Amino acid sequence: MALCVTDTLTGEKRPFEPRDPGNVLLYYCGLTVSDPPHLGHARSWVHVDVMARWLSHLGYEVRHVENFTDVNEKIVARIGEDDLGGSESEVARTYIAHTLSAMRGLNLRRATVYPRVSEHVPEVIELIEALIEGGYAYEAGGSVYFDVTAFEGYGKLSNQQVGEIEAQGDPEERREKRHPADFALWKAGGVSPDAIAEHRHAGVEGSEDTAERSAEGRIWDSPWGEGRPGWHIECSAMSMAHLGETIDIHVGGRDLVFPHHENEIAQSEAASGTEFARYWLHADLFETGEEKMSSSLGNFIAVEEAISEYGTNVLRTFLTAGAYNSTQTYSEDAIAEAEERFSHLSRAHGRAIEAVDGPDARTKVADPELRKAAENARADFTAALNDDFDTREGQAALLALAGAINRHLDGRDEYDYRGLRRAIEGFEDFGEGVLGLEFGTSGAVEGDVSIADDLVETVLDARERAREAGEYDRADALREELRAIGIEIEDTADGTEYRY
């Protein structure tokens, strides 16, 4: 069964075929680095990460490009805030570092390249020149605008008519533009104080320094005079620079469909004369209560905060608990459920490992049900991910495998080594390799030699003596004491285990 994906452009789910068999060119619209990344971003990243992992699993060579928008009015508006730096590029660098660190914390595989706008201004200018030459863009007052009436397919991604967009246009916004839907490719001059004031965080609106900080955005020379690149053109320029004229998969948030992605198509296809992206995938949004989580609404939970609060595995389990193209709502309950799911998987994996490594695993013992379950899990997981990267169904396949492992191990004293081996491979190939979970990290602890472990062992010994003496109150009190400091213990047939 082959991979099928839902393409926003056609609205259809169809088989995925890269232009060059064996190679996938993937572009993801990355962040404007003007705020700390939040869980909504994390959700998109994790899903793109799973996509890239799955494509690799299928045998494709994936070239994955993810940009950073480091030239933006919102970044300029942060200059001078706590520890962010004193220039646009310093603020951007600070947030890029935060972002990359958050990404590592989420166990994301690194993209092939993380291009930045500030490093691609020559390509941006070159692309704009080509658009002017082709009659798709015009210069006005030192700025350059894309002429939407010149590009026949404008509106095809978001199903909008140029005429309708015109009707909605605010006449005040029009200024030098010939058509209200025309958008800036190049903006003359620096960042206006108004734009900065608009994006400044509440509480730091020291009016006296606004003017002073207003001119601090970076400015580049261009054939049209000094200015700054527009927002949309950067993605076209960077994607062409790193992936060529036609990419296979373009991913981004649903909130970017219009105007950003619509404009990307227009610019890129007008300039190259060929298809820009073969498949447009859109990640649905992450909500808190009734509205989407977003930096500008201020209702976000920072990724770094969430990682320290919940841990990478729980977060990834939570974020892949729905398909990328469905919305997800944040709640403590949902996180708690993810925690349960992950623990369940992790315990089953841990039990299987212990059984396989122990003396009771016999090759000659065969449990057809376990072996069948391991086979089914592989088939089901594969079918799930091939169906538009359905991570939720993928989790379900692993959960079923966990049940099979537990059933096999319960009440049996000789284990099916080969069957367990296959089951463990399923966990490792899919749970770890594709979903990016790490099962080893919170299982039962054994053989560790730290002092803390020695101390816990000492307490457990004392509790064991109390139990043998029938002093259950004392034993339970010790258990509670340990729980109070975050150590859960569990009595098993092989003795007492603990984890924290």
Place this chain on the structure above:
RNA sequence: GCCAAGGUGGCAGAGUCCGGUCUAACGCAGCGGCCUGCAGAGCCGCCCAUCGCCGGUUCAAAUCCGGCCCUUGGCUCCA
């Protein structure tokens, strides 16, 4: 207003493209049982939905068609 996504059990979330096997998956929560000194973990079983509303097509619709209601996103800050 226009464009888009969505409305399924207490929660969460598949199924809708290719109508019947959906008496609606998997999970969480809840209940009962096994196991256990107890707890936890695990296993087994159970409870809870006629699938937003109305109408139509069909032998048959959560699934197709039409209308309506509601939610969210976008309409140049946004993953």
